[in-house]
Amino acid sequence: MSKRKYMIAEPGDRTTAPGSAAAKRVHLREDGQxxxxxxxxxxxxxxxxxxxxxxFALVYAVVH
Structure with a gap:
């Protein structure tokens, strides 16, 4: 049995599976965010x- 229970993702490590976050394209704004x-x-x-x-606050204020 491995001592490492969970796989830890290192920065920059990405999976290339079709449904992964790395495969999804994010449209960035002009400022890059x-x-x-x-x-x-x-x-x-x-x-x-x-x-x-x-x-929640509005509903609570109306009800009480």
């Missing part, structure tokens, strides 16, 4: 969490 609506972007998840929190 991925768009906010890209699900692999941290900004996307930040916007989603803020939106969910805002909806």
């Amino acid at each position: 991925p768009p906010v609506w890209n699900k692999d972007n941290r900004g996307f998840w930040f916007v989603v969490c803020v939106g969910i929190s805002l909806v």
Whole structure:
């Protein structure tokens, strides 16, 4: 049995499988950053969490 339980990906190591993240093309903006609506972007998840929190706060304020 191997002592290494999990495979650790080193920076720059990418798989070339058809469904992998490396095979997916991301359209970059003119400044070289991925768009906010890209699900692999941290900004996307930040916007989603803020939106969910805002909806929750509004519903909570209306109900109570």
